[in-house]
Amino acid sequence: MRILSKLTAAAAIFCASTLMAQAExxxxxxxxxxxxxxxxxxxxxxxxxxxxxxxxxxxxxxxxxxxxxxxxxxxxxxxxxxxxxxxxxxxxxxxxxxxxxxxxxxxxxxxNGYTIAGPKGVTIDPTPEGLKGRILGIQVSTNAEVYASKHFKDSLAEMKTYQTQDEANQDLVAGRIDAILASPLTIDQFMKTDQGKACCEIKGKVANDPEIFAxxxxxxxxxxxxxxxxxxxxxxxxxxxxxxxxxxxxxxxxxxxxxx
Structure with a gap:
């Protein structure tokens, strides 16, 4: 009986140790x-x-x-x-x-804020005036969408939203939109691709908005x-x-x- 108790106790300790060792x-x-x-x-x-x-x-x-x-x-x-x-x-x-x-x-x-990119050789300033009459591509449910809705919507011909940033990039390459708005990190990676290098250039950063920029x-x-x-x-x-x-x-x- 005593041996069984010791074995039971040892098993309990082993099981507890195993559970503790397992990651959540x-x-x-x-x-x-x-x-x-x-x-x-x-x-x-x-x-x-x-x-x-x-x-x-x-x-x-x-x-x-x-x-x-x-x-x-x-x-x-x-x-x-x-x-x-x-x-x-x-x-x-x-x-x-x-x-x-x-x-x-x-x-x-x-x-680090947001950046505008567009076709090479086309003057587009990252301002409401610079985007007047343009079609701007943005990924849906992002801070870029919030920013564009607040600062650019009244100037734009259209604010076109996409489920993914890649879809917006592809429409820019295809000439279906005039510019994209995204984080500098995202734009930087797009500009390193063959398509990005061939078609487009960074137009500049948009003005700071402390209520939106995180x-x-x-x-x-x-x-x-x-x-x-x-x-x-x-x-x-x-x-x-x-x-x-x-x-x-x-x-x-x-x-x-x-x-x-």
């Missing part, structure tokens, strides 16, 4: 639409990119078993609030409007999910301190993406 599983929501160099599918169907590697690094640092879960961008916040996913890590800007619905971690990179992109969390938020914040600090953040970033960017 977290469904990380990303936009199902490609957003290179942050996230896109490779030839084998695997999600790759700067943000995917940062997610992996944050989850490893926080000892979380993260499962990448693609969700349509315009439904990603409802997916979080309805508990279909546990966190959003998809270049989501930290804005006051979004903070009314969800919470955010500390930033893990900066947006301090950066952060992980979106459900209100009250304090424990997960603390783990992610600590992990962001951890990978920046141990050099992992810079190691990943250097593979994709030639400049400081984190900002001040």
């Amino acid at each position: 599983q977290v469904k990380v929501g990303i936009a199902a639409e490609p957003y290179p160099p942050f996230s896109s599918l490779d030839a084998s169907g695997k999600w790759v990119g700067w943000e995917i590697e940062i997610i992996d690094a944050i989850c490893a640092e926080a000892k979380l078993d993260c499962v990448i879960t693609p969700v349509a961008w315009d439904g990603i916040i409802p997916s979080l609030t309805s508990k279909k996913i546990d966190v959003i890590m998809s270049s989501m800007s930290i804005t006051e409007k979004r903070k009314k619905t969800i919470d955010f971690s500390d930033k893990y990179y900066s947006d 301090p950066g992109a952060g992980a979106g969390l459900r209100k009250g999910d304090t424990m997960l938020k603390e783990k992610i914040n600590a992990a962001i600090k951890g990978i920046r301190a141990n050099g992992k953040y810079n190691e990943i970033t250097k593979k994709y960017f030639s400049f400081d993406i984190y900002g001040e």
